[in-house]
Amino acid sequence: MTEPLTSPARPILSIEGLSKQFGDHTAVDDVSLDVRPGEVVAIIGPSGSGKSTLLRCINLLESPTTGRITVGGIPTEVDGKVSQRELVALRRKVGMVFQSFNLFPHLTVLRNISLPQERVLGRSRAEADARSMALLEQVGLASKASSHPPRCSGGQQQRVAIARALALDPSVMLFDEPTSALDPELGLEVLSVMRQLADEGMTMIVVTHEIHFASDVADRLIVMADGRIIEQGDPKTVIDDPQVERTRTFLSAIRDR
């Protein structure tokens, strides 16, 4: 369903006609989506609905079959060949947090956050470290700066991963089921960092099964199935009164767990 969510602000991220084929299988089917600056969009849907693939297409970890992605006013045609320069330019504006954290295990927590700043933004080591420490402070892990990731809990690792992505000053943050690999308690500490980020006005797209987080924090809830957006709108409205049968079955399946 469509709803009056269009605001006068120009979208910071705009996806037009994005599709992704894996052989015969259409994982993402002609999805279009505008995200306003500061908006928090939660995407839910059954597994195989294409929500993770959509997210991975936005920063071109998967190369979309067709579509156009505009971040901060600069459009990139993503069908087939994207030049290395366009690729890097797009990824610079988009931060990503993975389900499995993907910290670099051989580097300390501090180096994990500083190395990309030095390599991608050309910051000096001192500048990068200062920024890293400020971010570690923000996610409550300053004391872990010199630890290696395998010595940190899953929740701590994910908070470091968030700090690492934030350190590159992205315009949009993508979260791919950031709490799915965590115990509920550890998941909560990650969600609280994300909540804090949302409050500070970060633009976020969150693929998640955390229905409470979606309803409390998100400005918009998108339901995907079979590679398409089947329903979207105010999270509480969608959750309490879904208009599409498929959404109803999915939501009741989540609630019954």
Place this chain on the structure above:
Amino acid sequence: MDHLGVVLGGVPTTLLVTATCFGVGAVLGLVLVTGRRSGSVVVRGLSRTIIDLLRGIPPIVFLFIVFFGIGSGAIRLSPFVAAVIGLGLISAAHLAEIYRGSLLAVHRGQFEAAQALGLGRVTTYTRVVGPQAVRVAIPGMVTWAISLLKDSALVSTIGVAEIMSVTNQDARSSGSSLTPFVIAAAIYIALGSPLAYLSRYLERKLSLKGAR
């Protein structure tokens, strides 16, 4: 007769051949594994073919091709240079496969995180994936060094004066065969055992450190 003294005389050359071939192989192996993981189908296929050929030909046949076949034609190759080319290239192929296996052992998420952060290909390999892959590769590399030390005896056939070559001459001139060759065997074991120890030590140490 001082068999031991004679046989020991071949040790420096054996070590030199082994170390040089390993060095050449370690560097060229990086080139081959880069080709093996290239985005271009042609480069990938070519690298794969080179690796398969070098691993498929018996080392002594390849050495003869290099020394007698190529090295005595238009270009003259000294026995040592031919040995380094021959065993160096074979090492490159084997080490490339060891590198490739160790890169496959690095979790896919590490590449994806590097990509998502916008790190370039070179940084991704040198700073992120490489250091993790090395831990996996080292035991295999040491094992290859031990094989190479033993296989270096083959270069006696093209006239490099290493352990096997001087032993053979000693046996012929002294008329006693058993003692010199047993001594040679003992020296190979003595040279190889520190490497074998190193391999086991590193395996233990790196597997502990690499634990997630």
